[in-house]
Amino acid sequence: MWRCPVRFDSFEHLLSHFALSTPDAPALRYEGTTLSFAALFQTVQKRAEELRKGGKSCLGVLCDGSLENVIEIFAASLAGLQIVLLDASLEADVLKTLIRYTDVDLLWGDEELCDELSLALMAGVKDGRGKILFFTSGTTERAKAVVLTDRSLCQSAWNGSAKLPLSPDDTLLCLLPLGHVFGFVCGLLWGLSCGACVALGRGARHYLDDCDFYRPTAVSVVPLLLGFLLKQKCINPELKLVLVGAGDCPPALLQAAGALGIRVSFGYGLTETSSGVAISVSGDPYAMEVCPDDTITLAEDGEILIEAPSCMMQGYYKRPDATRAVLRHGVFHTGDLGRFDEEGKLHITGRKKDILVLPDGTKIFLPEYESALMQALGHTELAVTLRGERPLLVYSGEGDREKLREKLGELMRTLPRGQQIADILITDEPLPRTATGKIKRWELQQKVSDKT
C-alpha cells in the first residue's frame, strides 16, 4: 500500500513539495474549479505576498469552507501571521468577544459580517508566526483558544496517514468545518499530505449531492453526518473509506456502511493534540491503534493520558492556568476514560467530566444516568445538572412535572436518596449542544443558575 513518504514541517513545505513532485496533479476542487498543486502553491505565494505588504499580524478567518478560505489560511501562514479560525455561524457578539480575546487585527470572510465585526479588531500580536488558533468547546467549560502550529497540524496529518494512508489517486471529500481541528486535519491536510485531491464540500445545503458531484473515494465525518448520508442514500459507489471522529458511532451505522462495501475507521483525538492520536485500521472499528508519534497511558481511574511531542498544543491562548490544569510535564490529561484490550488497542469508555460529584462524595456518571432517565421517560432530550447541591432534571419539550415524577418513581426508588432527582425543569428551549451533539455542561449549568 502506498504510504505518505514525507513528514512535512509546515504548510509551505507541504505545498512546495507537491508543486515540485506532482505539479499537475489535482490538489483542490471546489464547485467547478480544480487547482493543481503547482497552481495552488503559486496562488498561495501570491496572496502571501499581499498579506506581507499589508503589515497586519493576526488574521481572523470566518470559515466558509471555500477554495478562497483554504488559500487564505495557507497564505497567512506563509506570510507569518497568527491565524484564528472562527465559526462564521456564531452570533456577532460572540465573534466580537473571540476576536478581542485573540488579538485579531484583520478579518477574512463574508464582507457584510467582516464590516459588522470590524469595531472589535485589536492591535495584533508580536510573536504569531506559525500559530493557528482553534476554539474548543469543551462540554463542561467555556470555549478556549487552543494554540497549534502549522507544524503540529502537518505532523498530525502524517501521524494519521501512517496508520491510514490515502493514495494520490484518491479524492477526499471535506465536509466538516475547517474551524474544527478534526475537519482541518482529517478533511483537508490528510488528503493533501498524501498527494491526494481534496474536494471541498459546498456547504450544508449540498450534503445531499456533494458525493454525487465530486465522486470521492474517502470522506471524514461525524456520526450524525454519516447517519444522514446513509439515510438519504446519497453515498456514491466509489466511496470506499469513511473516517469517523468526534463522537460515538452507533453499531447500526457501521452495519449500514458495511452493507455498501465501505470501510469505516474511527479516530480519537482532541483539539489539544492537533486531532487524532489513535485510529482503528482493521477488524473491530471500536478498537484503535495508537498513532506512531503518540504515547497513551491510563491513569489509575482510567483517564486517558497522552504524550504527543510533535502534535501537542502550545497551550490555551492567554490562559496559562487552564493549560497547567491539563498539560503537566508534557502529558495531556484528556478527561476521557478508556481501556486497552489484550492486543493493546484503545477503547473509549466514557468521559470523566461527565461526572457530577455530590456533596456526600458520591458521583453520578451522567451518560449512564441520563440513559436510564431517557428509558424511563421515553424521551431523549434531557440532561441532568446540579441546582444547589441536588440533581436537577432539565427536560426539553412539552411535559407535565407530576406525570414525569410518576414515570420516574420506580427508577428513583432504586437509587440512593442523594442521587435521586430533586426537581424537574421543563423548558421549551433546546439543550445547549456542541457541533458534534455533546451537551455543553457548563452552559447548561449557567442557564439553570440564571433561572434560579
Place this chain on the structure above:
Amino acid sequence: MTRQEVLEQTKKVIYDCFPDMKELDLQEDSVINTDTAIDSMGFVLVICKLEALFDVRIPERQWQKLQTLGDVVDAICKRLK
C-alpha cells in the same frame, strides 16, 4: 404567493420529510429546529427542499437562528422573487 400559501407548503414539506410530525399540527410558533422536533440534519434536509421549492437561498449563517415554523416562513417570504 401569499404568506399563508408559503406556510401551508412549508408544513407539507415538513410532513413529507417527517410523517410523524403530522400528529403535532404545527403552528407558526411551533419550535421545529430542535432535537425534540427535527434534529440538525433533518433541518438541513427541510431547508434544502424548501429552497428548491421556492427558488430562494437562505444564507447558511441564518439557519440556526430559524427556530419556529414562523421564522422559516418569514425567511422564505423575505426572499421570494
